[in-house]
Amino acid sequence: MNLFTQVLTALGWIVIALAVSPMVWLIIQPYLKGWSPAERRAMHLLRDMLTPEQFRQLTWRGYLEIPSHVEPRRVYRVPRTRGYVQVIENGHAIMRLCVQPVECLPDADLVVLHKLMIEANEEAYLQKANKYLCID
């Protein structure tokens, strides 16, 4: 194999590595984030705030359901990672809510934030949230 072929092969591998690395990063990023001290501390707070059943639901289903104190058939579905909080009534999503802290927080802290705000004062939470109606 001459030098020219070797250089071409090396360049080929570099191109492949560059093309694949963003995809690899997207796959491993959530796991790396979980190792950060901030995420670990936030996860500790989350465990303290949730019952074992709630923690299981969040882990396995990817969301935490918080029953409404105002409307008995309503639950708030808080996602494990950042995103909209869904308002579910009679099993159907009727609204999406967007409430964000002004400071960037770890994902686990966001779940606690929604839980505390909904459970302590649901009306104030709804007033603060931007609402997006779900139309079937």
Place this chain on the structure above:
Amino acid sequence: MLRVMSRRGDDRVTWDQQKVLEGDTEAIAAVREAERIFAQERAKGATAFRVVQGKPIERIEKFDATAEQIVMVPRVVGG
């Protein structure tokens, strides 16, 4: 215990209420520090919640040294 949410996870200040009542200087200093942080965060728009196991979560406006746990969340806005 006071827990303040931030980008670093939560910052904690703990104190022993019994020692505070007994006049322990370290415990009193910890309570004063917690009270200072509470006021500072409230001034920035943070909301405070009293969390007691088995009881409903309660929003509080004033620092409560007897609370089992106070959790503070930063100011929130509709996104």
